[in-house]
Amino acid sequence: MRFQSLVFILVVLLASVATNQADFVDVNDPHVIEIATFAVTEYNNQHTEAKLVFEKVMSGVSNVVDNETRYSLTLSAKNGSASNNYDTIVLEKSSENFSLIAFALNPHA
Ligand SMILES: *[C@@H]1O[C@H](CO)[C@@H](O)[C@H](O)[C@H]1NC(C)=O
Ligand SMILES: *[C@@H]1O[C@H](CO)[C@@H](O)[C@H](O)[C@H]1NC(C)=O
Ligand SMILES: *[C@@H]1O[C@H](CO)[C@@H](O)[C@H](O)[C@H]1NC(C)=O
Numbered sequence: 795m796r797f798q799s800l801v802f803i804l805v806v807l808l809a810s811v812a813t814n815q816a817d818f819v820d821v822n823d824p825h826v827i828e829i830a831t832f833a834v835t836e837y838n839n840q841h842t843e844a845k846l847v848f849e850k851v852m853s854g855v856s857n858v859v860d861n862e863t864r865y866s867l868t869l870s871a872k873n874g875s876a877s878n879n880y881d882t883i884v885l886e887k888s889s890e891n892f893s894l895i896a897f898a899l900n901p902h903a
Contacts, residue, residue, distance in 0.1 A: 816855040816856070816857050817855060817856055817857065818853075818854070818855055819851070819853075819854040819855060819856050819865065819867070821850070821851040821852065821853065821854065822851075826851055826854065826856075826865070826867070827850075827851060829865045829867065829884050829886065829892065830848060830851045830867050830869045830882070830884075831848045832884060832892045832894070833867065833869065833880075833882040833884050833894055833897060834846050834847070834848040834869070834871050834880075835848075836892075836894040836897075837880075837882075837894065837897045840894070844873075845873075845874075846871040846872065846873055846880075847871055847872040848869065848871050849869070849870040849871055849872060849877060850869065850870055851867055851868075851869050852867075852868040852869060852870055852879060853867070853868050854866055854867035854868060854869075861887075862885055862886065862887050863885070863886040864883065864884075864885050864886075864895075865882075865883065865884045865885075865886065866881070866882070866883050867881075867882050867883075867884070868880070868881050868882075868900060869882060878899055878900070879899075879900040879902075880897060880898065880899055880900055881896070881897075881898050881899075881900045882894070882896060882897045882898075883895040883896040883897075
């Protein structure tokens with residue numbers, strides 16, 4: 795009985811975390827595309843040898859914490875002639891203030 799109610803509480807907690815936090819983004823939303831192009835431009839700025847060319851957003855989620863929106867996007871970009879998928883995280887503090895938190899090759903693409 796005790797174990798079952800503990801499992802029930804965990805399931806409820808996890809479900810509420812999932813519904814409160816992450817929303818799937820519309821990959822065609824111009825704002826989502828702006829966030830993704832920012833990630834690629836910023837990555838190129840931080841890595842002088844990199845010349846990635848943004849292609850499209852594959853999938854992503856966003857969640858809002860303390861007025862900041864965190865976008866976790868998988869995007870495709872061209873690296874020379876190769877088209878790769880990259881996993882990125884961008885934090886949006888305001889409409890003019892984005893920061894690139896993470897940018898990594900997704901090896902499963
Ligand atoms: C969020 O934004 C609102 C309106 O701009 C502001 O009043 C509030 O203090 C902000 N909250 C945080 C946690 O920054
Ligand atoms: C782009 O391709 C070059 C050459 O293969 C490789 O060295 C580099 O790590 C790649 N960069 C990214 C961000 O995938
Ligand atoms: C953007 O956010 C950073 C970190 O919070 C802050 O230092 C900077 O002043 C902000 N820039 C603008 C243009 O709001």
